[in-house]
Amino acid sequence: MFPHLFAPLTLRRTTLKNRIMSTGHDTTMPTDGTVNPALIAYHRARAKGGVGLIITQVAGVHETARYTSHLLMATTDACIPGYTELAKAVHAEGAAILSQLFHPGREIMESADGLLAVAYAPSAVPNERFHVMPRPLSLAMIEEIIAGYASAAKRLHQAGFDGVEVVASHGYLPAQFLNPRVNLREDGFGGTDAKRQHFLTRVLAAIRTATDDDFVIGLRISAGERDDEGLTIQEALAACKALEPGLDFVNVTTGTSASIGGAVHIAAPMTFAAGYFAADASIFRKALKIPVFVAGRINQPQEAEAIIASGKADVCGMTRALICDPKMPVKAEAGAVEDIRACIACNQACIGHFHRGLPISCIQYPESGRELTYGSLKAAAKRRKIMVVGGGPAGMKAAITAAKRGHDVTVYEAANQLGGQALLAQLLPKRAEFGGIITNLSREMELAQVKVRRGIMVTAALVQAEAPDAVILATGARPHVPDLPTDGHIxxxxxxxxxxxxxxxxxxxxxxxxxxxxxxxxxxxxxxxxxxxxxxxxxxxxxxxxxxxxxxxxxxxxxxxxxxxxxxxxxxxxxxxxxxxxxxxxxxxxxxxxxxxxxxxxxGHIPVDGLALELQELGIAVTQIGDCLAPRTAEEAVYDGLKAGVAA
Incomplete structure (x- = not known):
């Protein structure tokens, strides 16, 4: 079905088995600056699911690169053992692996101790989004940072990585050097296009010297930062042309961390069209001789196939699609497109967790990021009859999980359509894609052979008559309407x-x-x-x-x-x-x-939990999940369902 998407691509001596890429993204899983078992399990799941290329999250190249409190660091040899285990795990499943190399410059989000960090940039031009005023880099510190890129790449090479990607996207330090509105220097690193490009020229050369001829070196860059003060498409393209001799690929994205309007493109929500950035990527594809990668709301294999087939890019970043369904590549290759759990770009548990300093996951697939706990379901010791009351996201996930474990599961839904409040959420402006959670969970129920009875209002008498071994209540909530003082005029x-x-x-x-x-x-x-x-x-x-x-x-x-x-x-x-x-x-x-x-x-909402009270009075044990336990969001509902299904 997808001949272009599943064609191999060779970068030096590394061959990607397909054109699907998991782009570098912070998982917030590392706890001490090094690779840990949770991160290895996370990437192993995607490699096992068939992805061609994994680019791991940013690795700091200098002590001043700590833009968050949970950054991976590649500044000492202590990082090598963890990276070695990660490379082995990914290679064992047939995927290639690169690491991002990173310095944020003035883009400092937080520090480990809560104090304001000292940020460094080419010039003292303030950051708007984080309200950071940086110190201009001295020539000596620039040399330190260039050496840091080289030594970090050397460590990753020793760990068995196939290559690295230098992050010059989203207004980070290399982009700050390229941008004439941010780089106001008049020395060898500023003043002309060539001098502004000199920092990256030196970085790429130092990495090649520190590694070998087989080591892949790529560049991630925003093809236009979508901000009045940001790097333009023309400036980014000129830099890529100048740097092309030292590169094996260019990975284009869009937006900048420096402004609120530009930052939304780091993980564009569902208000943006699928693959909306691919047309800009094609400008780079036409102008460069090396492969061009692209990312930006590419959620489905058919979208990626169309982008590659039309010549807009050579590889498609599908990161959130892979968080939502790590097995998306193998399903697509097998033609089982209806079985793919499609990302709806809600941003709640992926980038939303990152911004709260929490390990990333997915509202539709909470197993993501929790592979060590939920990576594989254990078969039930004894098949049980389970009654799930309520066919919203919580009830659907509970039913799927319990059925996969071998239980006999029936979902009872009072309405004629499954989905609960998700049916309402999809009616909001630009939120129609949220309804995909219903489509995806419905398909999973079908595959798990869950029985469904619609239009059934469950009563305590019905529960007694059915005599299930376990009852899971997912009866939802209703709008909270307080007793307001009013004369009825409005x-x-x-x-x-x-x-x-x-x-x-x-x-x-x-x-x-x-x-x-x-x-x-x-x-x-x-x-x-x-x-x-x-x-x-x-x-x-x-x-x-x-x-x-x-x-x-x-x-x-x-x-x-x-x-x-x-x-x-x-x-x-x-x-x-x-x-x-x-x-x-x-x-x-x-x-x-x-x-x-x-x-x-x-x-807000209040729980619809009357049935729970009735059953408890009859001595029937129940498990309450989702809004009938406490009104929250779809993320909590689905996670409640997972836990209930595992415990059933």
């Missing part, structure tokens, strides 16, 4: 009613947002696009406070473009006549919005 509705198009909102709308997630901003956008004047009253610091950064920031851009009036620190108090009354939470002062037709409540 229409008060829930977000669920708006999503189902059960109500007309009128000309002026207030959306009350307690959860600070995607629901209320999505409702506000819907109302604004329908022509209403909208106020979004957020009981938090800002809209999307609980969301992954790039989802939140993309959402903030849409709210601004739609001229939605956003009021943070706003607690809903009540309504009278045509006025919605709010309270400013820090000051306690009143806030008012007048002339309102409709107040939309997005104030």
């Amino acid at each position: 229409q008060i509705v829930t977000a669920w009613q708006v999503l189902r198009r059960e109500v007309k909102l009128g000309a002026k709308v207030v959306v009350a947002d307690w959860r600070c997630d995607w629901i209320a901003p999505g409702i506000a956008e819907m109302a604004a696009r329908d022509g209403a004047q909208v106020t979004l009253a957020v009981n938090g610091l800002h809209p999307g406070e609980s969301l992954p950064l790039y989802v939140r920031d993309t959402m903030a851009a849409d709210l601004h473009r739609l001229r939605i009036d956003v009021r943070p620190y706003a607690r809903l108090f009540g309504t009278a006549e045509d006025t919605v009354y709010l309270q400013h939470t820090p000051s306690g002062e009143a806030m008012e919005v007048s002339g309102v037709d409709t107040l939309v409540l997005s104030l």
